[in-house]
Amino acid sequence: MNKKTDLRIVRTKQSIRKAFYELIQEKGYEAITIQDIADRAMINRNTFYLHYQNKPDLLDICMNELLSELKDAxxxxxxxxxxxxxxxxxxxxxxxxxxxxxxxxxxxxxxIEENRIYQFQAKMETIVKDKLIEGWNPAQGNSTLAISKELLLEYLGSSFMGIVIWWIKNNKPLPADEVSYQFSRIVAYGHLRAAGIAVEDEKK
Known part of the structure; x- marks a missing residue:
């Protein structure tokens, strides 16, 4: 009996979240009401409140769980x-x-688009930056950089998220491994050399 009850709870939460995500895409987070979510998930308002305190609570739980999974990956x-x-x-x-x-x-x-949740993007970028500096150890070399380390990390984080958003917005136009390969080379060699474009010496 408990297993059946637990399965119903899981399915209800999945329905609520699926409805929530769809509605954010359609009308934006601020415009969504609890009744909208309940109607889309085909439940009543009381059922919603059995699982979530309110709309911000639902958003926080959804974000934290996905970001936790992303961090684990x-x-x-x-x-x-x-x-x-x-x-x-x-x-x-x-x-x-x-x-x-x-x-x-x-x-x-x-x-994506005007309905994006900006705090989610910021938290996601932080996860990426934290990973990039995880192996940073000045004692192993690389202690002196020609530019600010903080500036470099900001550039990498921003360009990383720009590629991610482009990939999602355009319905994954390239395989993940190909995007990853090309991105790493753009960063390492500059966009012109990575694209195979000859770079002229401006001093000549």
């Missing part, structure tokens, strides 16, 4: 003594894109 990426290495960037990007593929509706509702 990223943590499994091998640590590099050089956090800015090509292999590190490629591995982290592929792990993130593969995780997104399994939860594409959620990520689309959180990150």
């Amino acid at each position: 990223v943590v499994l990426c091998p640590i590099s003594m050089n956090p800015f290495s090509i292999s590190m960037l490629e591995t982290v990007m592929q792990a993130v894109l593969e995780h997104i593929s399994l939860n594409i509706t959620f990520y689309h509702s959180m990150l």
